[in-house]
Amino acid sequence: MSEVTKKRRPVKRWIVLALIAAGIYCAYFGPSILKPVSPTVVLPAEPIWPGVWFTNTMLATIIADILLILLAIGAFRFSKSDNLVPKGMYNAFEAIVEYLWNSVEGTTGKWARRIIPLVGTIFLLVFMVNMVKMVPGFESIGYLEAPHKTGLAWGTVKLFSIGSLPVYAIDPAQEIVYVSHEGEEAGTESHAEESHELCEACQVIPFLRGSATDLNFPLALAVIAVLMTQVFGVWAVGPGYFSKFLPVGRLVNGGIFGIIDFAVGFLELILEFAKILSFSFRLFGNIFAGVLLLSIVGALLPVVIPPGLYLFEVFFGIIQAYVFFLLATMFISMALVHHGGEQSQEHH
Amino acid sequence: MNDPTAFVAAFRLLGAGLAMLGAIGAGVGVGIAASGGVQAMGRNPDAAPIIQTNMILGMAFAEAVAIYALAVALIIIFAA
Numbered sequence: 001m002s003e004v005t006k007k008r009r010p011v012k013r014w015i016v017l018a019l020i021a022a023g024i025y026c027a028y029f030g031p032s033i034l035k036p037v038s039p040t041v042v043l044p045a046e047p048i049w050p051g052v053w054f055t056n057t058m059l060a061t062i063i064a065d066i067l068l069i070l071l072a073i074g075a076f077r078f079s080k081s082d083n084l085v086p087k088g089m090y091n092a093f094e095a096i097v098e099y100l101w102n103s104v105e106g107t108t109g110k111w112a113r114r115i116i117p118l119v120g121t122i123f124l125l126v127f128m129v130n131m132v133k134m135v136p137g138f139e140s141i142g143y144l145e146a147p148h149k150t151g152l153a154w155g156t157v158k159l160f161s162i163g164s165l166p167v168y169a170i171d172p173a174q175e176i177v178y179v180s181h182e183g184e185e186a187g188t189e190s191h192a193e194e195s196h197e198l199c200e201a202c203q204v205i206p207f208l209r210g211s212a213t214d215l216n217f218p219l220a221l222a223v224i225a226v227l228m229t230q231v232f233g234v235w236a237v238g239p240g241y242f243s244k245f246l247p248v249g250r251l252v253n254g255g256i257f258g259i260i261d262f263a264v265g266f267l268e269l270i271l272e273f274a275k276i277l278s279f280s281f282r283l284f285g286n287i288f289a290g291v292l293l294l295s296i297v298g299a300l301l302p303v304v305i306p307p308g309l310y311l312f313e314v315f316f317g318i319i320q321a322y323v324f325f326l327l328a329t330m331f332i333s334m335a336l337v338h339h340g341g342e343q344s345q346e347h348h
Numbered sequence: 349m350n351d352p353t354a355f356v357a358a359f360r361l362l363g364a365g366l367a368m369l370g371a372i373g374a375g376v377g378v379g380i381a382a383s384g385g386v387q388a389m390g391r392n393p394d395a396a397p398i399i400q401t402n403m404i405l406g407m408a409f410a411e412a413v414a415i416y417a418l419a420v421a422l423i424i425i426f427a428a
Contacts, residue, residue, distance in 0.1 A: 043426040103401070278412045285415035288422070323408045330405060 020303060027302040033157050033169045036299045041292060045214040046205045050145065056206055057214035060138070064128045064211065096124070100325065108333045111236070115332055118228050122221055123325035126212070130287065130317025133210030134310060139291070142206035144168060153201035170204060212287035212320075215280060222279035225328040226272060233335030241335070245269045275331060279324065286320050364424045370417030377410030 026034040045055035071089060078090040086094050100120050105112040132138075147153050154170040211217040233241040243249060245268050250261040290313050298306045385403030389396045 041426075043422060106398075106401075278415075281419045282408065282412055282415050285418045285422075289418060319404075323404060326401065326405060327408060 023303045033171050036302045037154065037170060045209060045216070048207050049143065055214065056142075056209040057211045057217060060132060060208045061129060061211040061217060063208070064125065064132045067132065068124055068128045103326070104329055107329055108336060111232070111333075111336055114235075115232065115329065118225075119325050119328045119332070122225065122328060123321050126221070126283065126321035126324050127318060129211040129217070130321060131314070133212070133287075133291075134313060134317075138208045138210060139206045139295070140204070141208070142204045144170070144202040145205050146201060147203045153203050155201065168202075170202060210287060210291060212283050213291055215284050218280040218283035219276070221283070221324070222276045225279060225324075225331070226276050229275075229328075229331045229335045230272075232332050236336040245272075279327065283320055283324060286316055290316055360424055364421040367417050367421040367424060370420075371414040374410050374412075374414030374417070377413070378407045381406045381410055 027036060045057040048054055048056050048059055071093065075090050075093040078086070097120065100123060101112065101116060104116045104119060108115055157169050157171045158167070230241075233244075243265075245265050247258070247261045247265045250258040252258070294306065294309050294313060297309060381403055385399055385406075388399045392399075
């Protein structure tokens with residue numbers, strides 16, 4: 001076994017060196033279509049084909065979902081088999097689930113069995129989505145379209161065609177500053193939709209884009225997490241849970257402090273919405289900034305830095321999934337506690 | 349100077365850059381949280397898991413400020 005690794009190690013080193021040499025060739029010496037392109041930053045998700053409502057981030061989310069379901073089926077089948085020693089993917093799954101379980105049980109105790117399906121799913125989905133977005137082809141393969149706004153666009157070079165479908169590459173050497181004319185815009189757009197070959201200044205609209213780079217994905221998760229916090233609160237405390245937000249009882253017999261408590265309850269209500277905001281913007285901001293950093297630094301210094309940044313992105317994907325999971329668990333565990341009305345300080 | 353659109357675009361970029369000044373505080377806060385967490389873990393390694401959880405929680409809250417600044421900057425550049 002050790003002999004094999006000894007033999008293989010130098011080969012791997014040569015592969016890495018060859019890849020670096022290939023990268024230097026592509027970035028600095030090769031033909032211009034191989035050169036890195038400074039990206040056009042687009043905030044909203046784009047449709048996967050002109051005129052379709054289905055966006056590229058939704059497609060990426062569905063791919064992550066399918067992968068996650070396949071992994072779960074594999075893990076389930078492994079757990080049903082006679083193998084007692086976990087190995088491979090199942091081992092990783094078991095480690096993750098065990099870690100999540102310990103973490104949830106540590107904060108919520110006997111409620112952990114009811115809470116872990118929600119927060120565990122959120123963790124696994126965010127984790128998987130953040131890992132899937134690192135696959136090459138994301139944000140780089142797509143259809144060509146004339147830009148809608150003033151900005152940079154590029155000329156195209158035809159590479160080859162699969163059947164009757166021509167494949168183009170954008171050429172960084174033919175950089176065109178596209179200036180949009182308000183009146184003309186509709187005309188160019190429909191023109192580009194009719195035949196994509198005819199846009200002389202093109203942008204790539206990718207088929208796949210990291211799900212969390214669209215605000216809708218983290219926002220949906222945040223809304224689910226915060227709504228479920230209320231559900232768990234009512235489940236644990238009963239209808240009296242809402243006295244946290246509207247402490248009417250304190251207002252009646254609490255005197256001057258009752259009024260203060262009432263105001264604090266109103267603040268709690270606002271804090272619930274602030275939770276949604278901070279949940280969604282945290283995930284979105286981190287992932288979007290990561291993508292921006294990767295593409296911009298990748299265009300400036302294409303050879304040495306990006307692998308390190310990719311490692312950083314993997315780390316951040318895990319951390320963000322963990323933070324989302326941890327905060328959801330914490331908020332739910334806070335909601336589980338009966339709110340007596342005397343100490344209504346919840347640090348945020 | 350004679351082109352008002354270019355003028356507005358320039359100030360938009362400037363404003364986005366200024367909005368990101370909010371990241372200074374978040375950076376300081378995350379650094380303080382990490383320093384405190386590491387010191388606590390050094391003093392009491394047995395309590396490391398709990399400290400780590402709370403440290404990451406505090407870092408996430410401190411980082412949220414930078415994320416708000418980033419959101420404002422993105423809105424200034426793309427949405428406004």
